[in-house]
Amino acid sequence: MPSSQTPPAGATALDPTAVRPDIDDARIIRVTPAEVRATLERLKSEGFAMLLDIGGADYPGREPRFDVVYHLIVLSGAARTVAAVGRPERVRVLCGVPEADPTVPTMSDLWPAADWAEREVYDLFGLRFSGHPDLRRIQMPVEWEGHPLRKDYPLRGPARERTPRPSFALKSNVAAGTPASGRTAAALQRQIAAARGQTPKDDVK
Amino acid sequence: MTAGTGAPAHGLEIVDAGDGRMIISMGPQHPSTHGVLQVITELEGETVLRADPEIGYLHTGIEKSAENLFWTQASTVIERMDYLSPLSNACAFIMGVEQLLGITGDIPVRAQQARVLLCELHRIASHCVWLGTGGIDLGAISGFFYAFDLRERILDLTELSGGARMHPNYLRIGGLRDDLPDGFLRKLDELIAMYYPRMHDLRALLQKNPILQDRMIDVGILGADDAIAWGITGPALRATGVPYDVRRAFPYSGYEQYEFDVVTRTEGDAYARFMVRLDEMDQSMRIIEQVRRKLETPGPVMIADTKFAPPPKETIALSMEALIHHFKIVSESFRVPPGDVYQAIEGPRGELGYYIVSNGDNRPWRVRTRPPSMYNLQVLKKIAVGEYIADMVVMIGSLDPVFGEVDR
Amino acid sequence: MAVNELPGGQFFLAKLDDVARWAQSSSVWPLTMGLACCAIEMMTATASEYDIARFGSEVFRASPRQADLMIVSGRVAQKMAPVVRRLWEQMADPKWVISMGACASSGGVFDNYAIVQGVDTIVPVDVYVPGCPPTPDGLLYAVNLIQQQIRQGGRGGILARA
Numbered sequence: 001m002p003s004s005q006t007p008p009a010g011a012t013a014l015d016p017t018a019v020r021p022d023i024d025d026a027r028i029i030r031v032t033p034a035e036v037r038a039t040l041e042r043l044k045s046e047g048f049a050m051l052l053d054i055g056g057a058d059y060p061g062r063e064p065r066f067d068v069v070y071h072l073i074v075l076s077g078a079a080r081t082v083a084a085v086g087r088p089e090r091v092r093v094l095c096g097v098p099e100a101d102p103t104v105p106t107m108s109d110l111w112p113a114a115d116w117a118e119r120e121v122y123d124l125f126g127l128r129f130s131g132h133p134d135l136r137r138i139q140m141p142v143e144w145e146g147h148p149l150r151k152d153y154p155l156r157g158p159a160r161e162r163t164p165r166p167s168f169a170l171k172s173n174v175a176a177g178t179p180a181s182g183r184t185a186a187a188l189q190r191q192i193a194a195a196r197g198q199t200p201k202d203d204v205k
Numbered sequence: 206m207t208a209g210t211g212a213p214a215h216g217l218e219i220v221d222a223g224d225g226r227m228i229i230s231m232g233p234q235h236p237s238t239h240g241v242l243q244v245i246t247e248l249e250g251e252t253v254l255r256a257d258p259e260i261g262y263l264h265t266g267i268e269k270s271a272e273n274l275f276w277t278q279a280s281t282v283i284e285r286m287d288y289l290s291p292l293s294n295a296c297a298f299i300m301g302v303e304q305l306l307g308i309t310g311d312i313p314v315r316a317q318q319a320r321v322l323l324c325e326l327h328r329i330a331s332h333c334v335w336l337g338t339g340g341i342d343l344g345a346i347s348g349f350f351y352a353f354d355l356r357e358r359i360l361d362l363t364e365l366s367g368g369a370r371m372h373p374n375y376l377r378i379g380g381l382r383d384d385l386p387d388g389f390l391r392k393l394d395e396l397i398a399m400y401y402p403r404m405h406d407l408r409a410l411l412q413k414n415p416i417l418q419d420r421m422i423d424v425g426i427l428g429a430d431d432a433i434a435w436g437i438t439g440p441a442l443r444a445t446g447v448p449y450d451v452r453r454a455f456p457y458s459g460y461e462q463y464e465f466d467v468v469t470r471t472e473g474d475a476y477a478r479f480m481v482r483l484d485e486m487d488q489s490m491r492i493i494e495q496v497r498r499k500l501e502t503p504g505p506v507m508i509a510d511t512k513f514a515p516p517p518k519e520t521i522a523l524s525m526e527a528l529i530h531h532f533k534i535v536s537e538s539f540r541v542p543p544g545d546v547y548q549a550i551e552g553p554r555g556e557l558g559y560y561i562v563s564n565g566d567n568r569p570w571r572v573r574t575r576p577p578s579m580y581n582l583q584v585l586k587k588i589a590v591g592e593y594i595a596d597m598v599v600m601i602g603s604l605d606p607v608f609g610e611v612d613r
Numbered sequence: 614m615a616v617n618e619l620p621g622g623q624f625f626l627a628k629l630d631d632v633a634r635w636a637q638s639s640s641v642w643p644l645t646m647g648l649a650c651c652a653i654e655m656m657t658a659t660a661s662e663y664d665i666a667r668f669g670s671e672v673f674r675a676s677p678r679q680a681d682l683m684i685v686s687g688r689v690a691q692k693m694a695p696v697v698r699r700l701w702e703q704m705a706d707p708k709w710v711i712s713m714g715a716c717a718s719s720g721g722v723f724d725n726y727a728i729v730q731g732v733d734t735i736v737p738v739d740v741y742v743p744g745c746p747p748t749p750d751g752l753l754y755a756v757n758l759i760q761q762q763i764r765q766g767g768r769g770g771i772l773a774r775a
Binding site: 291337338350 | 646647649650652656661662673675688690692693722723725726727728745
């Protein structure tokens, strides 16, 4: 795990999706939740028959806070040769979803593949897909509270957020980070002070 | 999960549906569901009316863990998604990061060749597990031992090069951790020599076996248009006739140089998927033989830019710069310029893609996996309807899901 | 045990408990509790190169009622934890548990919200196997340690309690 001494990152982008690096992976379209359904229907009619993936992303410093990312690809069931498939065009549709109204229309009637993917985005980000036939948690247990992949959700979960790391230290009688020899930073400081003939500072824990 | 009595299982509404109908829960602990899958099946006698797979029993939070690790460390957890072919996951993630860094063109040729070699070896290893366990599901237990012995030889090679049988973390951003060791090519030759007789034995055991054919032919039929609508990729899609293979459509790591066929069938049933995977193993060996010849030529395996590549260990004791570079890379990793990328490879199960977002920091901001197994498994809801419960195991095996990838 | 040779045959004298423990340790049948990557190494331990059957684990039983040993092989997710517990409770006494791999022993590389930090928070564990994943040799050694534990009288014998 990165240590607490890692220096804070330098110039970081609040909206990495606005930076368009020179990578030829997909045509990129950014839409709002009001436009996304029409855009995807249009793309499907243009030949983007396969929905590759629906994913979510959380950008807390940005408005709208969330992104629902759709990846589509041109593929036809009639293609029978590698040449006919060729290098299919990919498109990435980024739909910015505000935190205040985290709802997006479902695509599960256009592509049955969207069913579980949208459930996962709901489970892990808390974004609702209106019109989804069965929107319930898929990865976490049904009674789980919170949406784990949000940036404000602690990595180790709210229950263990403040317990010492590594977790197995809770089971032994040794506190985390303290070797059995008892050589904590505090003990070391006391040792150094004693060696120098000084009185150890009181505020050292 | 009890049928009809007590609380509904996981929020499902259980309705009294009349005589002869039963709702049973297959899994999540089951000898033949290839992992922790629960299929809540509604049966009329032995015929499946509805199959609702429940996943999430292996949800590991890998994507969240990756957001809290350095770029160099993230591939360790990402390797553990598709645990049957770990280096494929690492390869896809690392190539995505290299695209964001803009160094894709600078990866040394030998590193690219080694990546292709190891990805294809792991494809064969993954198919060996599928073949062995698929056979066991049907009672063809001997095939399991033959297939796993072949896999052992591949794991020997993985251990020889990377240090561990599974999850070696051998592929690094910028190339490989180390060159292939002495004796690797000789062991690879031994593998190539034993592969064809072994596959001949496996095919003799399974391919024309009347029981296996009886159980697999016309089971779990999927059409090409349906497959595309359900997001199916990989052997399951190619068994419906559509020759979509990421290695051909979007060649990466030098795949355009190698000759191999994209294997397809048209029937779309479990036997077609079985045959596609068997033939795919042979095509993978064909690629491996071609790469093997190219690996005769020595060369560097890591880009020269010490911003990303840790300097060789020998120089660390001698050069202050090397020491500092190594320290920086290990303790705080490098920063990846902001942006997002979708990088896909052809994994053993289909299009394994990573949507990687960097905000300029030394840790990934978001790593979204496009999990081929999850989409492939979802279609079970459709193809299981009307089949017998005994065929459920055949269908799940033919879709070849890996739950580390489905649940992440 | 003392061997007395009498004309017409050989007799062994032994405590019933020792015989029972010898029988139990020689036929420990694991439950198929494969969860993740460690499960693949567990399957490899049943394959021909490592062959766990020569140590008595001839079959892996899918039904917990018929299994003696639960090898928790892999990471235990939040959803799976109650299932693991229920399966352990369904196993008949005497039963043993091997926690295979780093994830089952302590959460492993996944110190996060999703993984139970050690299956010993759910079920009592007899042997922990380190590794990510451990080699099948490691698992075989763990099975040997279980066998030793049984023979030395840990749990097992005629009056076995959990």
